[in-house]
Amino acid sequence: MLKLAVVTHERDNVATAVRDLKKGQVVLMDIQGKGQVEVSLKEDIPFGHKFAIQEIKENQELIKYGEVIGHATLDIAVGAYVHVHNVVSERGRGDLEVGK
């Protein structure tokens, strides 16, 4: 079967597309040691980009490789596109220090 997306760790709440994927497409992925997960995409997901495989609330941490990669700035639905529009880094934020 052609691989469409990968989940890198059982704790992850996002998957990475390894094909250009279309809105409405149903993607079946293996999760290491935890069987499979099926997600219906809410948006187009370009190759190499991410989508949510679980409901993610605003301020909740995003997990890839089993580790924190940032937190959500909005609620993110299952199958929604995850990128710089709804996730921010928690590190090296000199901009947040100004005026402190």
Added chain:
Amino acid sequence: MEKLYGYRRPDGKVGIRNHLLIIPASVCASHVAQNIANAVNGAVAIPNQQGCCELGPDFDVTHRVLVGFGKNPNVGAVLVVGLGCEGISTRQVAEEIAESGKRVEYLIIQENEGTINTEAKGIKLAREMASQLSLMQKEEIDISDIMLAVECGGSDTTSGLAANPAAGYVSDRVVELGGTVVLSETTEFIGAEHLLAERAVSQEVADDIIRIVRDVENKAKSIGVDLREGQPTPGNIQGGLTTIEEKSLGCIFKAGTSPIQGVKEYAEIIDGKGLYIMDTPGQDIESITGMLAGGATVVIFTTGRGTPTGSPIAPVIKVIGNSENYKKMKDNIDINAGTIVEGKETVADVGERIFKEMLEVINGKFTKAEALNHREFGIYKLSSTF
């Protein structure tokens, strides 16, 4: 495993290339050094912007890089060219390199009537040194004599899924076989430093890892900027990388899973075996320059988008994680690891291919960057010149 051959140097270190290195002591001597190298087969120069009007740490870094490049075992002999009045002492650089036992000569432009006569003298000297070097025979060496530098640049999400894990397979093999591996790019440990610290051989090394990452993060904070302006880069973001944490977590895979023996300063010479970390910026050329000054002899450079850069003194093997971009950047990429993402090969399959390629490169096969004369060189700076 096939037999490996290289050059055993008087100090016991082992090189896999036999360059005649023409080192300009400063920006003012760079043009003359380059012209000498251009005229002589087997010679390479490292033109640069540094060497004068630098303060404290920057002066030390430049000095360390120039001496470290001269001492690198891929270099068989050295000619240092100075203007004569720069901050870096031409004679001192030459003397420190000569401690390695290799032949070192130097020329001062202000003592030789300027450009034309210095170049003429330099070409005569370099021609004779190159002939002498060409007589050197390779002898059998062991993989444990190799110091592998791992680097990544032009990353996208496939870097962390394919190219870096495959390079990590090679890093683990080299360490298992008794060799040395160097991981760098401190900026790209941000968000992954806890995983590296867990692998440190001692609490002291773990503390060093956390300290260098905190320092680079504080540096961004101290100038009131958001690190996100520079990291991930616009190309990284276009390639699907969202945050520096995500980039870092993918980056560290390239060093494999071995224990971390120590943390070295930028361009500090590494003498031990096993996996080391060097504190360098994420900028590829400055990072590779630091690791080569530290004694690395071969580089595996992973990418997702593709980059062309090489090095004046070491072969750089390019590995890409993205099959589409492999087609777009074929001139510059040695190995396509995109097959992992496509599900056609495993990480171990591609790792084994890279390992075999590296052995051939050690034995003299040109990488694409070498064949195309890519010789990028850049010295890391902390502050401005004065």
